[in-house]
Amino acid sequence: MKARDLIVLVGVIGIVLMMVLPLPKMLLDILLIINISMALMILLIAMNTKEALEFSIFPAILLITTLFRIALNVSSTKLILGEGDAGEVIKTFGEWVSQGNIAIGLVVFLILVVVQFIVITKGSERVAEVAARFTLDAMPGKQMAIDADLNAGLINEQQAKERREKIESEADFYGAMDGASKFVKGDAIASIVILIINLVGGFIIGMAMHGMPFKDAANTYSILSIGDGLVSQIPALLISTAAGLIVTRSATKGNLAEDLSTQMLAYPKLLYIVAGTIAMLGLFTPITVMSTLPFAAILAYAGYRMQQNLEQKAVSEEQLEEEQQIEEVRSPESVINLLQVDPIEFEFGYGLIPLADVQQGGDLLDRIIMIRRQCALELGLVVPVIRIRDNIQLKPNEYIIKIKGNIVARGELLLNHYLAMSPGYDDDSVTGIETMEPAFGLPALWVDEAMKERAEVSGYTVVDPPSVVATHLTEIIKKHAHELIGRQETKGLVETVKEQHPAIVEELIPNLMNIGDVQKVLANLLREKISIRDLVTIFETLADYGTYTKDPDILTEYVRQALARQITQQYSIPGETLRVITVGPTLEKKIADSVQQNEQGSYLAMDPGTTQQVFQRFQEQIGRLVQSGYQPIVLASPGIRMYLRQLMERTMQDIPVLSYNELEPNVEIQSVGVVNV
Template sequence: MQFLMRYRDLVLPLGIIGCLVVILVPLPPALMDLLLAGNITIGVIVLLTTVYVSTPLEFSIFPSLLLATTLARLVLNVATTRLILTGADGRGMGAAGGVIQSFGEFVAGDRIEVGLIIFVIIVLIQFIVITKGATRISEVAARFALDGMPGKQMAIDADLNAGLIDEKQAQERREEVAGQADFYGAMDGASKFVRGDAVAGIVITIINVIGGLYIGVMQAGMTITEAGALFTKLTIGDGLVSQVPALLISLAAGLLVTRSAKKASLPTQFMQQLFGNPKALFVAGGFLMLMIVTNLPAVPMATLGLGCIGLAVVMNRQTALRGVEEADQVEAQRVAAAVPPEKRVEDFLTIDPMEISIGLGLLSLADPARGGDLMQRITGVRNAIAADIGVILPKVRVRDEMTLDQFDYEIRIQGNPIGHATILPDRLLAIDSGQTTGVIDGEPTRDPTFGEPAVWIDPMRREQAAIYGYTTVEPGAVLATHLQELARRHADELLSRDATKHLIDELKEASPTVVDELIPSVMKISDVQQVLHLLLREDVPIRQLGIIMETLGDFAPRTKDPTWLCEYVRHRLARTISSRYRDDQNRLHVMAFDPAMEDRIAAGLEHNDRGLFVRMSPAAIDSTCEKIQEGVKKLIAAGHTPLVLVSPRIRPGLRQITATALPRLKVLSYNEVTQDTKIESHGVISDQ
């Protein structure tokens, strides 16, 4: 085996060359016996391999193997024909070897017509029944595999976006879909070789008989009877030796293309599905017992009938025992769940970083047994947050809360509520996009994530809602979207010291120099954490941690002020920041600031060793926020992000001024806009 594995690259080329040698060079009968026995062995191995594979793709080489075995059989037919026609007059039945002699004498015996009939029956079974059916199934499977590829790809993308699978699993599924299309397409073509092989077998048999009669009578001096008996027996043996492995290969092809998509071996599926229903066995047993009163033999009918009934009784008892065991397990789980686990006093000091408390009416959303997919959606949220802003969310704990209304949920960070809403688990949320063309019946509400008008509707009205222009969302997706938005808004609170160290350690594996020159000689992890908090607080991704650390390494020796370090980092991340807010035409829609207003705000800011402070009166702050809010209404009305563009000197201070009154406002400086970004101003905000 090690020898074959070492030189496996030479097996196929040597096999092809061997086929040419067999065609061109006469072989001794002993070597022909070995080749014919090997041909039968390969047929048996292929058939058994087909039976025991779990899916057709596990035997994806089958179409190529089908062509190779067909070529091998035709080559052997040529070689045996040469031996029969050139050596039968001298060596008799042993002219083509012992294998053909045994097949011819065992099947035909002294009656040639019996051998001919058996040979014809085998050829008809292979050509008309198995091969024709397998060919048709291959054609249909290939067409459906190709037609279904777009839908399967979309389903994979949907599962990936929902967080049900990761990128690696999605890639594996895509490869499986492509492999199925390639396999069934190849089988569609390869099945034609099988039909051609069957036709060739019939033609070769006729040629052997006619040629044998001619050679025996005209050259060997035999009578027609002697020549017919000798050459017909040898031809029948030759035909059976080639058609038996051909029948095995055809049967393997039929079994392979008729397999279901379920991943299980054929014997396992056969036993589970054919003998898995006791009722069918009871009826079959009763039918066989009724056959006793007819003229059919009573002993086999009674034996099979009693066997079916006995097997059905045993299966019923096993099913009942399994039901009792499952009921006992469910009861034990219910009792265990009813007994509250004993907690240590120290357990009450532990607070989950992030948790979702749900009312009792929403338990089905988190129960996979009832079709709930909340846990998978939470995994999708964690993946989406990590991919978008570079923060790894802590594990989100989901627990029931009896103090909540049955359809309410509450999202908490460090035990403090940050979001609360009501969802109906048996309805769909139809969100008004602002461009709806009709009104749909349901319970009016608001989207808990963005506060848009919405309606809880019956799932049967999904198509009607889509026609009217509503966006329909499942209850689990509503909660997951709310969780994702809140996690994004509070990402700075979720980035703990340990999480920061974990991110830095991950970066160190890829860029050790960047980390080593900064930590701990220039900055501590806590200092880096402060800068990351400031970035996340303004929705700036920290995925490019390497650039962030390089920038800190450049400017931290000059200042340790996290505010100005954050501004330096934002300048380096200008391309990332610009791309988050500009449209598909590279246009950044902004509101500009009047220079006089910028001067007034700059005069109200004080920056010292302790940080940045706003020295403006509450009335001035309120007035500034009102003017900004009035100005960005133009952007919001046009469907753009509320964004103001100011000079770098007041950007951090203006953000601090508007953080409470205008939390969704984005404040950018000119340093954060790349050269390829086109600035489109929708107006100027001023004190006038």
């Protein structure tokens, strides 16, 4: 057994013997001083702990110190009742507090007991009880969080073990504190009982056995009883306060002094209000100015100095942050951050900063949130976060849109104007700055506030600059949606479907197709602006035909046919005839004969002369249909639709190409033109 272990055992046995064996007055004085010192030490340790487990031995110490105080009370009671003298410490405390008046000493003692028993001990007991209950209730959730972090690779096995042990220790600690608080409560009751015994017993023994007059007996034994009660209650009060500090330490990262300095003194301007209130008390109440103004001046000066310190600290932190950024730029590892490419970027000149500045009324950030929601509903695509930044290299009113670091669109805005788009005829009374609508390339005018109402009356479509940007950005995202869906985004969509339909996902991936194959099919659909929101139907179709072919283009055709109802509703209006441009038999045969096969799949290989002739015929028919006010749609047989789309994608990317199998039977179709070669 180690020496320190032996000392602890001997100390506990000595505490028990103190209750039986008589102690000399000098030794009792020493033990009382030790008791007060231990209480101060425990209080200071409790104030400097950052979390309760740093002082996990506290419940055991609470029990030992309570037992020690009771042993001292028993020993002092023997001396008080037996000799009428309990040493210098008890006598000094009694005389110092009583100040020649026994009633004052009794009142002070009772106040200390009430404060400890009703305020501190009862509050600490309640906090410990609630903390123990909530700690036990939270254990399963904390254990699951540790397992999740371990499975995700965020922590290793050793770290997980340490965190589990910490959770168990917290539950044990608060449970022990819940029980240990009862000892302090009982100690306060015992102190009152011992005081009464000392007073009543002292009177009787002093007058009956020592022949003391009533006044001398009352004075002597009252002072000794009060001194004995104070010597035990003051350390008990300190330890009760320490218990309260321990169990109320929560949601903090520092000790008590750090928390007080950072939280209580974090608002120096409030000290000015307090100083003003104190000064008003001195000026408008009977309280003298000499009592209030000096203190108010001290508070105001303290607030001024604290505010200066906070400002200096903010400047220092800003300088430190700038130095760290400079060091990061100088470090070799900083080059790696330059390799990061944002999926979508929106950059603008300094003149368009009010668009994104909320303080200036800009709502661009809110509009981008709505754009992402709109794309999710219309295309079934989760649009990545759009990076917004100003660019001093651009013109003041210019903006650009980048996809994966490359500029795909640009435009200019006039913030104090409105964009007026012509209804098809021009009104000479509507004047403005000529421009082109950036999203669809339509001729338009930038008109001022005074001309806005006249343009609206004349039938012009008038929109504000933020709406112009939002429309342009939406169309760019739709046009390049197939570039924004990669394997990682596809995996996220697969996981979403798996939550509700695990059977279809388990059948399809990875048995029939991998994530890359699925991504190619989804990209093909988005390239032609077909929504992929109905992923269940898409995955079921891929599972049905994935056993026959692995060609993503052919699988895309099967999926399009499965989405016939969706495609029909996208391009037709209920109750109206769908007007289309059909492909003649000679062109269909020419396309079918030009299809070539290789190890990677099939492709269209048509000679340049025929290709140019086909383009010319389609442009004639499309122009005629547009002049009639209808949306141009090309209708072909299922066998050549894919190859015709590949041919038209080069120059007429926005023209939809459908097959007969992609339209519902109840749709009335009218051919307004036939293309042959």
